[in-house]
Amino acid sequence: MLPGGLVTDQLPPSLAANPRLDGWLDFSTRGLVTVRPGKVEYGQGVWTALAQIAAEELDVRLDQVRIAPVSTAGSPDEGVTSGSRSIEDSGGALRFVCAQARADLLAAAAARLETGPATLSVRGGEVCTAAGGTGLSYWSARRRPGRAVPPGAPAKPPARWSVAGRSVPRIDLPDKVTGRPRFLHDLVLPGMLFGRVVRPPAVDATLLEVPDLAHPPGVLAQVRSGDFLAVIAESDRAAVAAAGRLARASRWAVRDSLPDERDLKGFLLAAPAQPEAVLQRRDPAAAGRVTQRLAAEFSRPFIAHASLAPSCAVARWDGDAVTVWAHSQGIFALRRALAAGLGLDPARVTVRHVEGAGVYGHNAADDAAADAVLLAREVPGRPVRVLWSRADELGWGPVGPAMVARLSAGLDAAGRIQAWRQDVWSNGFIGRPGTGGEPRLLALSHLAGAAPIPPALDGPPSGAMGASRNAVPGYHIPDLGVTRHRLLAMPVRTSSLRSLGAFFNVFAIESFMDELAAAAGADPVAFRLAHLADPRARRVIEAAAGLAGWATRPRGAGTGWGLGYARYKGVAGYCAAVAEVAADTAIQLRRLWLAVDVGRVINPDGVINQVEGGALQSASWALRERVRFDRARITSVTWDSYPILRFSEVPEVTVRIVPVPGQPETGAGELAQGPVAGAIGNAVADAAGVRVRDLPLTTEQVTRAIEES
Amino acid sequence: MREDIQITVNGVARVVSCEPETPLLDVLRHDLGLAGPRFGCGAGLCGACFVLLGGSARSSCDLPVSAAAGQPVTTVEGLATAGRLHPVQQAVLDEQAAQCGYCTSGIIMSAVALLRATAAPTEAEVRAALDGNLCRCGSHQRVIRAVLRAAGRPGD
Numbered sequence: 081m082l083p084g085g086l087v088t089d090q091l092p093p094s095l096a097a098n099p100r101l102d103g104w105l106d107f108s109t110r111g112l113v114t115v116r117p118g119k120v121e122y123g124q125g126v127w128t129a130l131a132q133i134a135a136e137e138l139d140v141r142l143d144q145v146r147i148a149p150v151s152t153a154g155s156p157d158e159g160v161t162s163g164s165r166s167i168e169d170s171g172g173a174l175r176f177v178c179a180q181a182r183a184d185l186l187a188a189a190a191a192r193l194e195t196g197p198a199t200l201s202v203r204g205g206e207v208c209t210a211a212g213g214t215g216l217s218y219w220s221a222r223r224r225p226g227r228a229v230p231p232g233a234p235a236k237p238p239a240r241w242s243v244a245g246r247s248v249p250r251i252d253l254p255d256k257v258t259g260r261p262r263f264l265h266d267l268v269l270p271g272m273l274f275g276r277v278v279r280p281p282a283v284d285a286t287l288l289e290v291p292d293l294a295h296p297p298g299v300l301a302q303v304r305s306g307d308f309l310a311v312i313a314e315s316d317r318a319a320v321a322a323a324g325r326l327a328r329a330s331r332w333a334v335r336d337s338l339p340d341e342r343d344l345k346g347f348l349l350a351a352p353a354q355p356e357a358v359l360q361r362r363d364p365a366a367a368g369r370v371t372q373r374l375a376a377e378f379s380r381p382f383i384a385h386a387s388l389a390p391s392c393a394v395a396r397w398d399g400d401a402v403t404v405w406a407h408s409q410g411i412f413a414l415r416r417a418l419a420a421g422l423g424l425d426p427a428r429v430t431v432r433h434v435e436g437a438g439v440y441g442h443n444a445a446d447d448a449a450a451d452a453v454l455l456a457r458e459v460p461g462r463p464v465r466v467l468w469s470r471a472d473e474l475g476w477g478p479v480g481p482a483m484v485a486r487l488s489a490g491l492d493a494a495g496r497i498q499a500w501r502q503d504v505w506s507n508g509f510i511g512r513p514g515t516g517g518e519p520r521l522l523a524l525s526h527l528a529g530a531a532p533i534p535p536a537l538d539g540p541p542s543g544a545m546g547a548s549r550n551a552v553p554g555y556h557i558p559d560l561g562v563t564r565h566r567l568l569a570m571p572v573r574t575s576s577l578r579s580l581g582a583f584f585n586v587f588a589i590e591s592f593m594d595e596l597a598a599a600a601g602a603d604p605v606a607f608r609l610a611h612l613a614d615p616r617a618r619r620v621i622e623a624a625a626g627l628a629g630w631a632t633r634p635r636g637a638g639t640g641w642g643l644g645y646a647r648y649k650g651v652a653g654y655c656a657a658v659a660e661v662a663a664d665t666a667i668q669l670r671r672l673w674l675a676v677d678v679g680r681v682i683n684p685d686g687v688i689n690q691v692e693g694g695a696l697q698s699a700s701w702a703l704r705e706r707v708r709f710d711r712a713r714i715t716s717v718t719w720d721s722y723p724i725l726r727f728s729e730v731p732e733v734t735v736r737i738v739p740v741p742g743q744p745e746t747g748a749g750e751l752a753q754g755p756v757a758g759a760i761g762n763a764v765a766d767a768a769g770v771r772v773r774d775l776p777l778t779t780e781q782v783t784r785a786i787e788e789s
Numbered sequence: 790m791r792e793d794i795q796i797t798v799n800g801v802a803r804v805v806s807c808e809p810e811t812p813l814l815d816v817l818r819h820d821l822g823l824a825g826p827r828f829g830c831g832a833g834l835c836g837a838c839f840v841l842l843g844g845s846a847r848s849s850c851d852l853p854v855s856a857a858a859g860q861p862v863t864t865v866e867g868l869a870t871a872g873r874l875h876p877v878q879q880a881v882l883d884e885q886a887a888q889c890g891y892c893t894s895g896i897i898m899s900a901v902a903l904l905r906a907t908a909a910p911t912e913a914e915v916r917a918a919l920d921g922n923l924c925r926c927g928s929h930q931r932v933i934r935a936v937l938r939a940a941g942r943p944g945d
Contacts, residue, residue, distance in 0.1 A: 123887075123891075250887075253885065254882065255890075256890030256893050257865070257878045257887070258825075259864065259894050262824075263824070265827065316819065317811060317812075317819075388924070389828070390828070390829075437892075438888055438891065438926040439889075440925075467828070470832065689888060689928070690888075692930060693888050694927065695927065696927030696930070697927045700927075718830070718834060719830055719835055725929075727917075727929055727932075730930065732930065
């Protein structure tokens with residue numbers, strides 16, 4: 081046992097894995113604190129919140145904090161920046177580290193000044209007495225914060241926060257409104273060359289013949305290994321032109337390998353799959369009380385990340401070592417996968433993170449890095465930048481899996497749910513580099529002799545993981561059974577997309593809850609509250625309903641209202657959403673109201689921005705998005721064929737944070753996805769008078785459902 | 790065939806040597822070193838590459854540089870005057886109207902063009918003016934607020 085009652089295994093996990101203080105903090109620049117998180121920024125504002133936590137615990141001003149670029153060469157390995165865990169993981173570690181650094185400074189100053197630490201404080205990084213500054217500071221100590229932790233100094237209670245807990249402007253936005261280079265796409269290295277990859281014309285294709293084209297000067301190399309084909313040129317436009325010529329001149333054998341998109345549900349239900357029990361809680365007595373049974377089947381299509389920037393990477397080989405600049409969510413995993421895939425010592429691979437456009441899961445960033453590494457190997461000493469085309473980004477990046485859910489439930493005579501069965505069919509959501517010991521990098525799977533990328537995994541079957549994330553209803557249901565069926569064939573490459581299965585599972589559960597409420601003759605809000613004991617759950621539902629004016633909502637023809645609720649992963653943040661939809665000539669989402677409980681909040685406006693963004697992206701998925709394909713390839717490879725919600729189509733969004741200062745942070749980036757989809761589904765059903773259970777809820781789908789009803 | 794082409798970018802006359810059909814975006818980014826206009830799709834469908842050509846916002850990824858020779862080109866780098874951000878840029882910061890920010894510079898160009906033509910637009914007019922700009926992170930509502938906030942501010 082150590083001072084403060086902490087033992088090593090109670091350290092925040094990120095810190096336990098990276099226990100040296102000087103791995104996290106650097107005071108080498110006078111007046112500034114450089115913080116070294118292992119979590120990366122991709123538009124979610126995490127660096128701003130981490131800077132707030134550091135400033136708070138160190139007692140420095142926010143403008144004294146710098147965030148170091150994340151790199152395998154110097155940053156702590158905090159795994160993948162995903163799952164809404166950065167504030168919990170990186171923030172938890174930094175709070176601990178910074179509190180310790182402050183306590184160390186005060187202890188050293190007290191010894192020097194021959195006084196007690198309690199008479200001293202830190203302001204702007206300088207130790208102060210009641211009389212003023214002492215000249216002693218983080219920078220005067222002239223020593224690196226080198227000692228491994230523990231022991232642990234206590235962090236400040238939130239009641240004493242002055243920097244954390246307040247809305248502050250994002251530290252990265254000034255660059256972005258003035259056009260200063262900040263994205264990987266803006267990186268220019270001396271002697272940099274430009275590569276472009278010619279992807280196969282189908283998912284399953286073999287390169288038969290490539291003519292040795294007489295490229296114009298400026299095109300340095302044509303690269304081929306197996307089905308991997310690319311060019312390297314002195315300018316990107318020369319590379320684009322050469323890649324186009326190469327694509328037209330090469331001959332491929334193309335095989336159909338994709339299911340019939342008109343019967344995607346049939347494919348998902350018939351494909352070989354591994355069934356796993358997520359939860360089995362049998363209550364025969366409760367099941368025996370059932371007097372009314374309902375059943376329904378729901379589906380979602382494949383959904384694309386559709387980041388606004390196509391993926392980009394730069395690599396340079398120096399001897400037997402390679403440096404890669406990538407906008408990956410998981411640079412350490414990428415390093416291991418590249419090393420394993422290319423037979424390199426991981427110590428010879430350095431991955432440096434540079435910001436890209438918004439990331440919503442495992443997109444093509446890692447694949448672009450592999451492309452750059454392969455091409456740069458052809459021109460040792462020269463950096464090679466690879467930029468994907470829009471068509472490749474939409475056609476070759478991993479996508480979020482298509483899914484089917486079959487739900488059935490029984491109500492007793494009083495209209496209470498007694499039994500519930502839920503089966504979910506899906507490809508896995510876990511296909512990041514290195515998963516299951518496989519590199520899972522697109523280019524490596526196309527090299528001569530390489531095997532295709534194996535089907536994505538899905539983690540242990542639980543209500544927090546993979547396709548079964550939020551497949552366990554959060555309501556009081558005595559007799560409950562949930563089963564996940566992970567597909568063992570993967571015709572379309574799938575991996576993590578924001579909230580994993582939660583978006584669809586909550587859509588299905590919340591749609592079904594409204595169907596059950598109607599069967600019980602109950603108001604949807606009252607019906608949910610009758611099945612929820614958790615006061616935090618009840619509060620967000622009541623708050624969202626209150627915000628929207630649920631009780632006094634107008635009930636006009638052609639207008640519909642719906643509510644959706646979930647606790648993310650079953651264990652994280654709470655969110656309830658209300659949607660208002662107009663359905664006359666077209667389905668139009670007018671307004672969304674959300675209430676969230678995300679525990680303690682570091683940057684309230686940052687949370688609201690994330691929840692608004694999650695809500696609008698979820699609305700776009702629910703109303704518009706569907707990856708299209710024929711039997712050989714994805715065909716929705718432009719913004720025309722893969723439409724997302726536009727400025728004229730997005731609803732007005734109101735977000736309220738339910739304050740719970742005593743609760744730990746839960747993350748806010750993903751918890752709106754499911755509740756918003758549920759709310760929209762219920763509002764559309766309310767407006768149209770029929771329920772559409774297959775996403776997306778386009779005007780055409782709803783019209784067809786009305787005609788068939 | 791390469792030609793010397795004169796274009797005026799952010800008030801400065803520049804001569805670039807390239808094929809006349811080279812996309813303006815390519816010239817701005819690679820020849821002139823401007824990072825504000827961004828590549829998103831190459832087909833004029835997403836708005837990330839928007840610049841002002843004369844007074845209108847338009848895509849630069851699908852516009853041959855030769856077609857830009859006659860009119861001044863303004864990028865997001867050319868909006869600030871005397872060290873002061875343009876009111877639209879300032880309003881985007883005031884409203885924290887971005888997440889990843891990749892679409893931001895193109896959106897700002899559309900908003901500047903709108904406010905030059907319509908000093909006090911309605912919300913519907915703002916939405917319509919930004920319909921050629923995609924945002925994937927869902928910062929739309931903040932952007933709309935920012936443009937309405939910038940409307941009527943002096944400084945443009």
